[in-house]
Amino acid sequence: MKVLLLKDAKEDDCGQDPYIRELGLYGLEATLIPVLSFEFLSLPSFSEKLSHPEDYGGLIFTSPRAVEAAELCLEKDNKTEVWERSLKEKWNAKSVYVVGNATASLVSKIGLDTEGENCGNAEKLAEYICSSEKVNGIF
Numbered sequence: 001m002k003v004l005l006l007k008d009a010k011e012d013d014c015g016q017d018p019y020i021r022e023l024g025l026y027g028l029e030a031t032l033i034p035v036l037s038f039e040f041l042s043l044p045s046f047s048e049k050l051s052h053p054e055d056y057g058g059l060i061f062t063s064p065r066a067v068e069a070a071e072l073c074l075e076k077d078n079k080t081e082v083w084e085r086s087l088k089e090k091w092n093a094k095s096v097y098v099v100g101n102a103t104a105s106l107v108s109k110i111g112l113d114t115e116g117e118n119c120g121n122a123e124k125l126a127e128y129i130c131s132s133e134k135v136n137g138i139f
Contacts, residue, residue, distance in 0.1 A: 001027070001028050001029070002028070002029045002030075002031065003023055003028045003029065003030045003031070004030075004031055004033065005019055005020075005030050005031065005032045005033070006033055006035045007019070007032060007033075007034065007035070008032070008034045008036075009032045009034075017030075017032060019032075020032070038065070040069050040072065043069060043072060043073055043076065046069055046070070046073050047073035047076070047079070050070065050073055050074070050079070050087065050091075051079065051082075051087065053087060053090040053091045053093075053094060054090070056094070057094060057095070058094040058095035058096060058097065059091060059094070059095075059096045059097070059112070060096075060097045060098070060099075060125075060129070061096070061097070061098045061099070061103050061106075061107050061114075062098075062099050062103070062122065063099065063100075063103060064102055064103055064106050066103070067103060067106040067107055067110065068106075070110060071110060074110070083110075083111075084111075088110070088111045088112065091112055092111070092112055092113055095115060095129075095132065095133070096112045096113060096114050096115065097114065097115050097116040097125060097128075097129055098114045098115075098116055098117050098125075099116070099117075099119065099120075099121065099122060099125050100117060100120065101117050101118070103117070104117035115128075115132065116128045116129065116132075
């Protein structure tokens with residue numbers, strides 16, 4: 001039997017999409033069709049803001065895609081060296097919040113220390129941020 005999967009192909013450690021592999025084990029022939037596309041629209045603006053941590057109280061990464069945007073800004077504008085030399089340290093002196101453990105893991109790969117990863121959703125993270133910032137005297 002043929003199955004139509006409406007998703008992008010994602011290769012796992014075996015070099016194959018896990019859905020195709022798993023369905024194949026049951027005798028099903030899967031075809032993948034990507035139905036969503038994504039384009040970053042504000043990378044130049046984001047890149048400029050990343051270059052000026054002194055203008056902001058911190059960062060909030062809401063998804064892995066947000067981390068991807070930060071990485072693209074650093075790569076595209078050849079800011080990797082200045083990131084390692086000074087910007088990363090300046091951002092780490094501020095609060096860096098994330099929604100979820102997956103996002104926290106990616107943020108740590110660019111060298112930032114995170115808070116709030118166990119909140120699980122935006123509402124709980126907002127409560128956490130407000131209570132943390134009150135303790136730190138920001139509000």
